[in-house]
Amino acid sequence: MKNFGSVIPFFLFVLLSVTAQDGYKEGFVVLNNGDTLYGKIMDRKAEPFGGLLTKIRYQGEAGKKRFASKKIQAYKRGNDLFVRLALKPSGSFFNEAYRIDSSGEFAFVKQLCTGRAIHYQIEYRDHESGYIDTIDYFRKANQPELVRVTQGVFGLKKKVLSRFFSDCPNLVKDINDKRLNLPNEVIAFYNNQCHQKP
Numbered sequence: 086m087k088n089f090g091s092v093i094p095f096f097l098f099v100l101l102s103v104t105a106q107d108g109y110k111e112g113f114v115v116l117n118n119g120d121t122l123y124g125k126i127m128d129r130k131a132e133p134f135g136g137l138l139t140k141i142r143y144q145g146e147a148g149k150k151r152f153a154s155k156k157i158q159a160y161k162r163g164n165d166l167f168v169r170l171a172l173k174p175s176g177s178f179f180n181e182a183y184r185i186d187s188s189g190e191f192a193f194v195k196q197l198c199t200g201r202a203i204h205y206q207i208e209y210r211d212h213e214s215g216y217i218d219t220i221d222y223f224r225k226a227n228q229p230e231l232v233r234v235t236q237g238v239f240g241l242k243k244k245v246l247s248r249f250f251s252d253c254p255n256l257v258k259d260i261n262d263k264r265l266n267l268p269n270e271v272i273a274f275y276n277n278q279c280h281q282k283p
Contacts, residue, residue, distance in 0.1 A: 108135075110163035114143055114152060122147050126162040128193070129217060130206060136210045137217060141193075154191040167193040171207075175230065183222065185229040195219070197269070200276030201226055204234075221250060221268040234268045241266065253279035 112126035124145020129137050140151040141160050152160075173189035176181050183189075198204040200240045203226060206219040221234035223246075232249050236242050247257045256274050259265045265274060 112161040112163060114141060114160040115158045117156060117158060119158075122150075126160055128160070128162055128167070132216055135217075136215075137208060154193060159260070160193070166196050169193055172231070180218075181220075181233045183231040183256050185224075185231070190196060194222070198272050198276070199226075199274075202272055202275050204272040205231065223268075223272060225249075234271070241268070241271070246271065250275060250279075255279070 108127040108129055108131055109125040109158040113121050113123045114126065115121050117126075122142055122143060122145055124147070127138065127142040128190040129135055139153065140153050141157065143150045154169055157169065159166065161167070169185055169191055170185055170193075171185040171189040172192050172194075175184040186212070192207070195206040195208065196203065197206060203224045205222045205224065207222060208217055208219050210216070211218045223234055224231045232245055233242060234246065241260060243260055246260050250256045250260070250271075253275055256265070256271070256279055259274065260271060265271050
């Protein structure tokens with residue numbers, strides 16, 4: 086029984102050590118001056134008691150560093166690319182939207198797709214479950230407005246997307262006819278099939 090009491094603290098130490106390192110993934114940070122530092126990146130603590138960190142942690146040839154959002158332009162952690170945007174809320178409670186504005190608050194958003202339109206996800210910690218969740222947004226290239234794409238379990242925000250993609254009637258028709266049901270399907274259609282030269 087004496088040995089059992091010393092085994093439990095050892096296993097707890099090993100478990101905590103493994104969990105602490107779990108958040109680091111290969112990647113890079115892009116500094117404001119354009120320099121790129123390659124190494125291991127951590128931006129969140131492991132679930133279920135974790136969450137998003139306020140500073141991006143870096144380990145690499147340049148040593149161990151922490152970067153606030155105002156110090157870096159972007160970072161990549163594993164396969165996920167995050168870019169810094171200065172966002173200002175511009176919609177109402179029922180029509181949540183953002184605008185890129187120099188007076189806005191810096192935030193890192195996950196960039197999933199680029200082209201004539203850009204697909205972003207804004208991450209947040211769900212207060213009920215404690216897990217990190219995402220909300221999808223679209224922005225047209227060279228435009229400051231980000232529009233919310235989905236409304237939780239209700240799927241695509243068809244009216245919002247119909248206005249946003251009014252320059253592509255075929256896409257609007259496919260959204261309203263429920264041929265396209267996912268954000269990645271919509272953005273791929275717009276970037277690959279709208280405004281193509283015959």
